[in-house]
Amino acid sequence: MEPPRILVVDDELVIRESLAGWLQRDGYDVKTLESGEEAVQALKTGSFDIILLDIKMDGMSGMEVLAHVKEEYPDIDVIMITAFGSVPSAVQAMKSHAYDYLLKPFDPDELGVLIKKLVDHRARKKENAYLRDTFEEQSRFESMIGQSRPMQEVFTLIRDIGDSRATVLITGETGSGKGLAAKAIHSNSRLKDGPFVAVNCGSIPPHIMESELFGHRKGAFTDARETRKGRLELARGGTLFLDEIGEISMRMQIDLLQVLEDKIFYKVGGTQPISADFRVIAATHADLARAVRDRTFREDLYYRLNVITLDIPPLRDRKEDIPLLAAHFLKKFTQEINQGVERISRDAMDELMLHEWPGNVRELSNAVERAVVVCKTRTITPYDLPIGPSLEDELKKRYFSLSDVEKNHIAATLDRTGWNISKAALILGIDRSTLYNKIKRYGLAQPDRT
Ligand SMILES: Nc1ncnc2c1ncn2[C@@H]1O[C@H](COP(=O)(O)OP(=O)(O)OP(=O)(O)O)[C@@H](O)[C@H]1O
Ligand SMILES: [Mg+2]
Missing domain, CATH: 1.10.8.60 (Helicase, Ruva Protein; domain 3)
Structure with missing residues (x-):
């Protein structure tokens, strides 16, 4: 690692020389300057980690230089040099985010300790920033968060299929993040600059599904007053996300399969073929393989959709x-x-x-x-x-209700009297029929005596 670079700014030659001497001896890379103006110039080209800065200088004062440094180079730490007796200005400097201050005349040991402490502090700060960055990078993918193994595997798969246009089937329980994963796949694909069009197959009423997906030509049916683009057409050049694909009607399954096979489709009432140049991602929380077995989902469509499977694990x-x-x-x-x-x-x-x-x-x-x-x-x-x-x-859990207390007390009394009802009733101050009723109500039973 490079030695830290320290800039010493003081108008007194003796101070500059002594500070520089000690710091060099300790292995630091030191430069000295005699005014605030020079320091401001030097900062433009040189890169420094730490500045030792005299508070009182002619021309630009140490406080002005400090303000400039904190504004322009917030990563540089500044230690103020101040004469004995001007502690208030040192305090002022601390408020302006100086790291610390040194009182003249200096004790070289004290200087050594202070600089060492600061250098360690800077190293830790850098380390933490690095760890935080890499941790955040690894535990996020697009807007998906997850540091667990299973989620890291999900992220890897999404990265790996970035270049592919193959159809993806996302499976996973409700609320597990299927929608988010679909967007992440899109944002990581070559189609990311194209549209991402989502269709919730479960929420669109069946009778308008066809025109919703394929669009329609004016006059194709009574309500078709204008020619309209469907979601498929809107998705061209991008990704079509068919959410809750398990909810789709048999009729739509056939139509969709046709689109995936022929790579073209028609508007309702239209005769012009439109090319289906979009990537399809489907998602379902249902067990589609089972639906195929139950014959509620077409097997051929299932295999068309399920080229790549992305399973989002439950939380x-x-x-x-x-x-x-x-x-x-x-x-x-x-x-x-x-x-x-x-x-x-x-x-x-x-x-x-x-x-x-x-x-x-x-x-x-x-x-x-x-x-x-x-x-x-x-x-x-x-x-x-x-x-x-x-x-x-x-x-x-902590307190008992009144009936709990009564039940326990009756049980204990019966226990002590060996379930002699007359004796127990006498002790409890109630008549025998009341005791019988309570035994029944609380479901108390005489333990087996063997
Ligand atoms: N890994 C994640 N990081 C951050 N937020 C998440 C993550 N997974 C899910 N979410 C959030 O949880 C909510 C549910 O996610 P999403 O809608 O993607 O789930 P889904 O699997 O599509 O659910 P459904 O089956 O009900 O449609 C959303 O608000 C989403 O932003
Ligand atoms: Mg969803």
């Missing part, structure tokens, strides 16, 4: 991602809703880690959103989480 199989995702949603929702919330308590995070998340990432996002809304302090606790123990549950 419960990649719990390492939970802290990262929770932090991500916390940041998002505090910005949107409640700026006062700052963190998630350990207990609350434990709850998040323990939950099985049947609704996957969407459910986690909803849970964090709700917690941010209901949280009244700076920290989210288990009580803010819909999945955590409720206050009632907690209280019930």
Whole structure:
């Protein structure tokens, strides 16, 4: 590693020389200058890590140079040099983000320690920044977050198929991130500058599906007042995302298969072939292979779509991602809703880690959103989480209800009297029929005596 570069700026020759001497002896690369103006010039071309700067100089003062450095070169650390007795100006310098100050006359040991401390501090800062960058880079892909093995594999597959135009079938439980993955595939493909057109096959009513997908010519049917482009045509040169493909009607399955085979399609009522030059990504939370077995999904279409399969694992199989995702949603929702919330308590995070998340990432996002809304302090606790123990549950665990107490007391009394009903009734101060009723109501039974 290169030795740190230090710039010494002081109008007194003796100071410059002594500082430079000591620092060079300690192995630093040192340059000296005698005015603030010279320093500003030198900074334009030279790169320095640390500046030792005299506060009091003729012309441009140390404070002015400090302000300039912090504005233009925030990565450079500045140590102010000040005469004994002018501590207030040193304090002022600290407020302007000087790293520290040195009092004249100097003690070379003290100087050595201070510089060493600063150099270590800078090295750590750099290291942390590096680690943070690489960590963020590795745990994010487009807008998908995940540091777990299974998600890293998802990212790798998406990267690997970047150049391919092959059809992709994305499978995964509801809320696991299929939609996000489809966008990531598109953004990483050669078609990224083209359109990304999503069709939710589950939410479009069947009778308008055909015209929605293929478009129609004016007059093709009663409502067709204008010629309209369908989603397929809009997706040309880009990606067509068929979400919830399992919901598509048999009739549409046949039409789609035809498009994928012929690579052309027609508007409803149209005779001009339009080329199907888009990439198809389909997604489903249903078990399509099973639908094929049940004959509700065409086998030939299934194989057409399923050239590459991308399976998004459920959140419960990649719990390492939970802290990262929770932090991500916390940041998002505090910005949107409640700026006062700052963190998630350990207990609350434990709850998040323990939950099985049947609704996957969407459910986690909803849970964090709700917690941010209901949280009244700076920290989210288990009580803010819909999945955590409720206050009632907690209280019930710690205290007994009146009937619990009665039941336990009757059981204990019967136990002690050897289930002698008359004796027990006498002790409890109730008549025998009342005791019988209570035994029945609480389901108490005499233990087998063998
Ligand atoms: N890895 C992830 N990183 C960040 N956010 C995610 C991730 N996975 C999912 N999400 C978020 O969770 C929510 C659900 O994701 P998405 O809609 O992609 O799931 P889906 O599998 O398509 O669900 P569905 O089957 O219900 O359509 C979205 O708000 C999405 O932004
Ligand atoms: Mg979806």
